[in-house]
Amino acid sequence: MIKVKVPATTANMGPGFDSLGMALNLYNEIEIEEVDYDIPIGDNLIYKTLAKVLNMYSYKYRGFRIKVSKCNIPICRGLGSSASCIVAGVVAANKIIGNKLSLDEIINMSTQIEGHPDNVVPAIIGGMVISIENENKVTYSKINLPKNLKFAVMIPEFEVRTQDARNVLPNRYLNKDCIFNISRVAMLVNALNNGELDKIRLSVQDKIHQPYRKNLIKNIDYIFDKSHKLGSKGEFISGSGSTVISIIDNNEELFVTKMKEYLKELDGNWNIKLLKPDLEGAKAI
Numbered sequence: 001m002i003k004v005k006v007p008a009t010t011a012n013m014g015p016g017f018d019s020l021g022m023a024l025n026l027y028n029e030i031e032i033e034e035v036d037y038d039i040p041i042g043d044n045l046i047y048k049t050l051a052k053v054l055n056m057y058s059y060k061y062r063g064f065r066i067k068v069s070k071c072n073i074p075i076c077r078g079l080g081s082s083a084s085c086i087v088a089g090v091v092a093a094n095k096i097i098g099n100k101l102s103l104d105e106i107i108n109m110s111t112q113i114e115g116h117p118d119n120v121v122p123a124i125i126g127g128m129v130i131s132i133e134n135e136n137k138v139t140y141s142k143i144n145l146p147k148n149l150k151f152a153v154m155i156p157e158f159e160v161r162t163q164d165a166r167n168v169l170p171n172r173y174l175n176k177d178c179i180f181n182i183s184r185v186a187m188l189v190n191a192l193n194n195g196e197l198d199k200i201r202l203s204v205q206d207k208i209h210q211p212y213r214k215n216l217i218k219n220i221d222y223i224f225d226k227s228h229k230l231g232s233k234g235e236f237i238s239g240s241g242s243t244v245i246s247i248i249d250n251n252e253e254l255f256v257t258k259m260k261e262y263l264k265e266l267d268g269n270w271n272i273k274l275l276k277p278d279l280e281g282a283k284a285i
Contacts, residue, residue: 001033002095003285004088007126007278008073009080010151010238010245011118014204015184021118022128023278024151026079029070029285030088034096039063045082049089049113050096057097076159078239083119086110087282091124095284107138119239126281130189146195151275152246152255153238154223156268160216165240168212177207197233197249204234204247217241219266226262230255 008026012018030046041047046066054061075081090110094101101109103125110120117131117138128143188203190196214220217237223244224235232246232255248255256274263270 001031002092003069004030004032004091004282005285006030006073006084006087006091006123006282008275009083009119009122010078010153010243011080012206012209012237012239013128013188014210014234014236015181015188015206015208016118016130017181017206017208018116018118019130019132020128020185020188021080021122021131022145023122023126023281024079024153024275025278026072026153026273026275027070027278028068028073028081028084028088030092031065031067031069032088032092033065034061035063035065037062039065041066045085046089046092049086050093052113053090053093053101053109054096057093057100059093059097074155074243076161076242077155078160078237078241078243079153079155080119080123080239082162083110083114083123086113087120087123091282091284104138107140108136111138112136122281124281126279127277128192143189144193145277146192146197146249148249149197149233149277150248150252151277152227152232152248152252152259153243153273153275154245154259154263154270155243155273156217156270158218158242158268160213160241162240165209165213165216168216169209170212173208180205180207200233200247201228204236206236209240210237213237213241217244218268220244222266223259223262226259227255230258 007023011021111117121131131140191199227246
């Protein structure tokens with residue numbers, strides 16, 4: 001039996017649309033056992049990924065028993081649930097074939113299946129990562145996160161499906177909006193690398209996706225305003241939503257306590273988790 005532990009991820013992080021992502025210390029754990037008989041799997045993303053990789057390497061099998069023993073990453077909330085399934089499948093398949101895949105091959109294969117690298121790369125290697133894809137190959141670089149940063153992750157019971165979040169985006173953007181985002185994402189990366197926390201709030205501003213997706217998340221302006229007043233360094237939509245995240249560096253217990261009170265007033269049955277970056281990524285355990 002193979003056990004794979006995969007972290008949740010948050011992507012975009014304000015201006016880094018489809019290019020920035022970070023792993024968080026919230027995990028799914030999957031058990032995969034090869035069996036000598038067929039098991040009806042249905043539309044299981046872990047199995048489909050596992051089978052795709054094994055077939056590429058001509059590995060003969062009858063079936064697999066797959067169990068998600070710990071399921072902590074919520075589905076359709078912008079925390080990389082589909083990426084976690086894909087990464088689990090690729091990592092498990094690599095273990096089965098005798099660790100033949102290099103790290104870059106695992107990343108490229110996972111990206112091809114997922115469609116973009118922003119969630120899968122941090123899920124595989126941990127930390128906060130810039131990822132770009134060119135000619136079916138991913139180039140990535142880790143950002144040096146200040147050690148004291150924590151992330152207040154606010155998760156409602158309602159979902160925002162990725163396709164719906166994509167559909168609300170415009171087909172064209174103004175030149176000034178593109179410049180706005182380029183400058184912000186560059187500043188965000190450098191500010192984090194240098195520990196310049198006072199620059200984060202300005203740097204997480206965005207005009208590419210959040211102004212459109214915020215309409216899918218009721219009360220987001222209220223939440224962001226309360227977060228700011230409680231001392232957050234910045235707020236952003238996690239992935240395509242519906243989760244929103246506040247960046248905090250001190251008084252985190254007071255922040256969470258007060259935000260819980262505010263969230264109770266809202267529709268959506270909001271839950272809040274105080275998380276840290278996961279720095280190690282997926283593991284076969």
